[in-house]
Amino acid sequence: MNGCEIRVAGARFAYGAQEALRGIDLTIGAGEQVALVGPNGAGKTTLTRLLVGLRRPSAGRVTVGDWDVSRKRPDEMARRVGYAFQHSDQQLFARTVESDVAFGPRCLGRSAGAVPGVLEELGLTGVAHLHPYDVPGPMRKLVALAGVLAMEPCVLVLDEPTAGLDRAQRLRVVAALARRAAGGEGVTMLAVSHDLAFVAEAAARVVVMRDGRVAADRPARELLYDREALAALGLRPPATAQIGMALGLAGSPIHAREVVDALRRTEWRRTAE
């Protein structure tokens, strides 16, 4: 599935008198993997809602590929853009995990052929026949994500996709996204995330929002090594970047495998002392 370019030009949005977006200009190239970070109330979730057509900008323009989002209904947008809510329970309703995941493709008039593979990727095969509310909270998060992936959208908009997940689950999500990002022009992804270990593995570029504006837009490899910029956001570098900084590793490694490679020839002390 080929990605689409996302283009946001001068977008503004207010909830009543409360301005949430104060003029956003942002272009995400087709097939690009971007993380969106920023403090609570910065407007991150509002921006994602504009991208999927759940909210319309009061000024400015949002396009996904050649579609003007303001001219499309949410159900039309769903053919192109998959959206995973921050609170995944809001998007689960079927009687079984499997039928919940199959709902999206069925609504789009497609076969449910992708469903078993997606369940397998996210480690949900064993719970496929359970009621979504009978599986633990973190797994419900994965069920909601599986439902989005099963629709095979060309753009993925994910709001905190790894919140509450353990390490193994996070790695499954990273791997599932990496598969869709691969290839000549993979799926375009924008993920709101506080989880910088996830950001390090899944995104090449990080957009920082503050007070309804884009405050910074930097390569992940650069921002994740900028302790001060992260501290201003209430964030700490991921473990990989912390190790890279402390040991002065070359090339600013942020992926775990890069750090492991850099440490392979290390001599380890038996104990710390």
Next chain:
Amino acid sequence: MTALIALEHVSFTYPGAARPALTDVSLELAAGDVLVVTGETGAGASTLLLVLAGFAPRVVGGHLSGSRSGTAQRCGVVFARPWTQLTGLCPTVRDEVAFGPASLGRPRDAVLAAAGRALEQLRIPHLADREPGQLSGGELQRVVVAAALAMGPDVLALDDPAAELDPEAADALYDLLPAIARAGTAVVVATPDLERAARVATRGVVLDAGRLVAQGAPAEVLDATDAAVIARAAGCPPPLPLDVPALVRRVAR
């Protein structure tokens, strides 16, 4: 030391469930412990909290075999979804936090003092006059922890207490746990967030499909943190460093 809570060969089955959620678990909890319970999703960590705190089967029903004993009089539980835990009766956060000690029949001065202390401990005195229903998830999570602490529990059981918190607030909450434990309360935390939990744990327990498969020092059983996984993959011999400073100290330079 006498155990606050001792489980011996405990198995527990939820009402109507075909299989036990916990099988043959033996475990002791003492004052000063910060015990971190972890395992894959569904392994039984939350259930173990409910059993330790005496909520299962007393409140949730089901069947428990084996024995649960110990000197603990009072156990506070904080659930993963804080909004399920509000009384719904209190117009302000201060009242909400005071509700527990007040319901124990303590004198008014003692109730207000306990509530005030708990709000201070969680660094939320500024929320005291707010309406609980209007708080963010992160604020609410701190309110329910304060409400549990205000009752002066012997055991404080926390189910993924930082799930709703942003990273800074999550760090702050975990940083409080050692002090709570030192003051004489045993703290038990069930969480997948080993990065934070391993920093404050005095002991760890790993569950797999309801069975306790490992128990011991954090460095021995909580070795699935990012730093530990990287160190292992890069050939570091055990005990594995659990956080970045520990990893850096192990690198010979």
